[in-house]
Amino acid sequence: MNGKLKIFLKGVIDVSPLMIPVVPFGLIFGVLAIDVGFTPLETMGMSLIIFGGASQIVLLQLFSGGASSLVIISSVGAVNSRHLLYGAVVSEHLSDLKLIWKIIISYFLIDQAFARSNEYFKKNKDENKYFHLVGGGATCWIIWQSTTFLGIILGAAIPEKLGLSFAIPLTFLALLINDFRKFVNVFVIIVSGLVATLGYNIIPFKAYVIVAALIGLLSAIILTKMIKTNE
Amino acid sequence: MSNWVLIIYCGLITYFTRFTMIALIKKEMFNDRIREILSFVPSAIFPAIIFPAIFINDAGLFQIQDNPKIIAAIIAVVIGIFSRSIIATIFSGLASYWFLIFVV
Numbered sequence: 001m002n003g004k005l006k007i008f009l010k011g012v013i014d015v016s017p018l019m020i021p022v023v024p025f026g027l028i029f030g031v032l033a034i035d036v037g038f039t040p041l042e043t044m045g046m047s048l049i050i051f052g053g054a055s056q057i058v059l060l061q062l063f064s065g066g067a068s069s070l071v072i073i074s075s076v077g078a079v080n081s082r083h084l085l086y087g088a089v090v091s092e093h094l095s096d097l098k099l100i101w102k103i104i105i106s107y108f109l110i111d112q113a114f115a116r117s118n119e120y121f122k123k124n125k126d127e128n129k130y131f132h133l134v135g136g137g138a139t140c141w142i143i144w145q146s147t148t149f150l151g152i153i154l155g156a157a158i159p160e161k162l163g164l165s166f167a168i169p170l171t172f173l174a175l176l177i178n179d180f181r182k183f184v185n186v187f188v189i190i191v192s193g194l195v196a197t198l199g200y201n202i203i204p205f206k207a208y209v210i211v212a213a214l215i216g217l218l219s220a221i222i223l224t225k226m227i228k229t230n231e
Numbered sequence: 232m233s234n235w236v237l238i239i240y241c242g243l244i245t246y247f248t249r250f251t252m253i254a255l256i257k258k259e260m261f262n263d264r265i266r267e268i269l270s271f272v273p274s275a276i277f278p279a280i281i282f283p284a285i286f287i288n289d290a291g292l293f294q295i296q297d298n299p300k301i302i303a304a305i306i307a308v309v310i311g312i313f314s315r316s317i318i319a320t321i322f323s324g325l326a327s328y329w330f331l332i333f334v335v
Contacts (some may be wrong), residue, residue, distance in 0.1 A: 021317040033238035049242035059241050059326050061280055062283075069240070071232040080248035082272040087252025088261055094253050106250040132259030159317045166300055166328050167321065169284035170307055172277040174320035179274045188274040195324050201291060209279040216275030220267055 004128045011113070011135025014120065018112040019143050021174075025053050026144050028167045030151015032156055035165065036064035037082075038150045047148040049155070051141065054079050054175070057168055058209070067206035075209040083111075090114060093121035097130055101141060105130065108137025184223055192216030299331035 026047075033043035033056075045054050055076045064070045094102065113136030120132045158164060179185035196212035203211050232240075261269070285304050288294040295301065307324030314320070 021321075024318070024321060026288050038234065042238065045235065046238050046241075049238055050245050051242075052245045055241060057246045058280060059237075061284065063237075069237050072237060073240045073244055077248065077318035078276055080245055082276060083248060083252055084256060084272075087249075088256045088258050088266075091253045091256055092258050097253075099254070102250065102254045106246060106253060109249040109253065155251045163328060163332065166284070166303070167325060169281040169300075169304065170321045170324040173304065173307055173324070174311060174317040176273060176277050176281075177308075177315060177317070177320055180308060180312050185271065185274040188271050188280045193278035195280050196279035197254060197282045197286045197293065200287050200293075208283065209276070213272075213276040216278065217268065217271060220271035220275060224267060 003126065007126065007128055007131040008135035008138075010120070011117065011132035011137075012139045014116040014132070015113055015136035017141050018116065019139065022053070022112065022143050024145050024167075025171060026147025027054055027122045027151040027154065028164065028171065029053065030148045030153075031155040031164055032060055032151075032168065034152055034155030035160065036060055038063075044145075044148060044151050047145055051144065052080070052108065053144070054172075056149075057171065061168055062206060062209070065206055071205050071207050071210070073215065074207075078210055078213055083109075090118045090121070093118070094130060101130065105133055105137070108134060108141065110137065113137040113140055164169050184220060184227070187223055188220045189218045191219040299328055299335075303328035303331060 029047070030043060030214065033046065038046070038060075046059065050056050050059070058075055058079050059072055063074055068076075094105070097105070113133055117133040118128075118134050121129055124132075176185075176189065179189065192212045192215065195215045196208045199208045199211060281304075285300045286293055286295065286298070288298070303324050306327040307320050310323040311320035
């Protein structure tokens with residue numbers, strides 16, 4: 001077996017356990033997209049073009065709430081900004097990569113593949129090491145597209161009164177679960193949540209996601225500064 | 232804007248964030264303070280989606296009474312804190328919600 005294929009397969013194997021939660025996430029996305037009024041083709045298009053769970057769910061949530069396109073797009077951008085820090089960490093492993101590979105790999109950069117490949121990069125300096133990221137990303141891609149497709153089919157069969165849209169906040173809650181143990185994070189969570197809820201009908205253009213996120217982040221800046229001053 | 236144009240724009244912004252991450256951002260660009268603040272981004276942004284989806288009803292109004300989503304979300308958080316499992320969090324929340332609307 002040649003080296004590239006071996007590293008690719010190692011990526012597939014390493015990322016597989018992380019695919020378990022992706023299955024229900026993809027199904028829920030497919031079901032909900034049909035539920036809020038996207039056509040099956042548009043729903044499949046979202047998974048193919050965007051290929052990002054959080055981005056796609058935010059798109060659905062705001063679309064169903066009647067937000068304008070500009071607000072939806074900027075909210076999706078805001079949701080993606082959470083990766084900038086992570087990127088700074090992993091980019092040093094990819095600095096010698098050709099630009100064309102960076103352009104290709106960018107499409108496959110999702111949380112799960114990222115997390116696994118970062119661990120792999122720390123231990124391996126092989127010149128073909130980035131095939132690990134391609135392997136992990138391709139695995140996620142197949143799971144995400146096939147579960148979206150299944151969700152689209154199931155969507156027509158699942159009754160609306162099951163209230164499956166409640167899976168949206170639950171999915172995002174699940175992503176924050178480690179932050180509920182830290183005081184500053186809990187504070188920021190409550191500030192952002194309150195601003196979004198109380199501002200839901202007041203903040204114009206349904207821009208409540210961005211406004212709440214900015215105020216939440218500002219509260220983090222102030223609180224961490226206060227903690228440092230008191231130390 | 233048609234749905235397709237919207238989807239393409241959302242795809243572009245997602246793609247360019249990822250590209251920026253690996254091609255343009257360098258570790259040295261962030262000092263410790265900026266890094267610390269960036270680590271709060273998920274805590275600042277996700278609640279803005281979570282809270283309204285729990286507390287605002289289908290009519291767009293704030294609803295705190297007779298709202299099974301609140302109890303179900305609290306159960307999900309507690310299960311999540313103890314299990315640290317994404318799946319357990321989602322399913323305990325959904326199961327409690329269904330129990331509250333169909334059984335209770």
